[in-house]
Amino acid sequence: MFGDVRLRMFDDRDVDMLRELSTDPYVPTIGTLPSHASRDDALAYLQRQRQRLRTGAGYPFCVADRVTDEALGTAGLNFTAPASGRASAGYSVAPRHRGRGVAAQALVALTRFAWTVPGLARVELYIEPWNVASVRTAERAGYEREGLLRSHQEIGGRRVDMLLYAAIRPSNVSGNAGA
Numbered sequence: 001m002f003g004d005v006r007l008r009m010f011d012d013r014d015v016d017m018l019r020e021l022s023t024d025p026y027v028p029t030i031g032t033l034p035s036h037a038s039r040d041d042a043l044a045y046l047q048r049q050r051q052r053l054r055t056g057a058g059y060p061f062c063v064a065d066r067v068t069d070e071a072l073g074t075a076g077l078n079f080t081a082p083a084s085g086r087a088s089a090g091y092s093v094a095p096r097h098r099g100r101g102v103a104a105q106a107l108v109a110l111t112r113f114a115w116t117v118p119g120l121a122r123v124e125l126y127i128e129p130w131n132v133a134s135v136r137t138a139e140r141a142g143y144e145r146e147g148l149l150r151s152h153q154e155i156g157g158r159r160v161d162m163l164l165y166a167a168i169r170p171s172n173v174s175g176n177a178g179a
């Protein structure tokens with residue numbers, strides 16, 4: 001919980017938010033939500049998130065309004081190499097809920113959650129340089145820019161550069177088993 005938002009598990013009633021999110025042309029290129037998702041597509045996406053949670057591949061959360069519980073977007077941690085002590089984070093906000101800093105609040109909440117995961121020392125963000133809203137989100141949430149990773153990965157069928165941002169576990173916060 002931070003500011004106006006709360007992170008919670010996904011629920012089938014979040015399909016409308018996911019369908020709206022899927023109309024953003026960039027979102028389908030960076031995750032598994034297909035473009036202009038149908039209700040079944042959105043439900044299948046939710047199943048994949050539950051599977052990721054079950055297998056330990058990540059912690060996918062719905063970003064919800066703290067007061068009304070309305071779904072606003074997504075935020076999650078991804079573990080590609082769990083023994084490394086590193087995770088990457090991702091976030092998105094449905095188009096009609098943008099423009100009021102929801103992602104930065106969600107990222108603060110997600111990062112606080114990350115420090116409850118035993119052994120996690122570092123959370124990374126990979127951001128395309130043109131994505132100013134995401135860069136601002138990272139900086140607002142206290143992430144530091146560490147460099148530009150040239151030709152880092154393929155997105156939308158082309159190799160792209162990525163800015164690397166990271167937060168490291170504060171020295172006064174130890175992980176506990178209650179994550």
Ligand SMILES: CC(C)(COP(=O)(O)OP(=O)(O)OC[C@H]1O[C@@H](n2cnc3c(N)ncnc32)[C@H](O)[C@@H]1OP(=O)(O)O)[C@@H](O)C(=O)NCCC(=O)NCCS
Nearest residue numbers: 091092093098099100101102103104126127132133134136
């Ligand atoms: C990135 C994203 C989550 C941000 O959503 P949001 O929290 O509603 O962000 P906001 O619109 O409040 O913008 C955040 C900041 O960026 C600034 N910003 C937004 N769009 C901008 C633009 N085109 N040019 C310059 N600044 C911009 C805002 O002014 C705000 O600045 P501030 O912190 O100084 O007030 C949202 O745009 C999104 O879902 N994008 C698609 C998915 C995505 O790119 N995810 C991140 C992948 S790394």
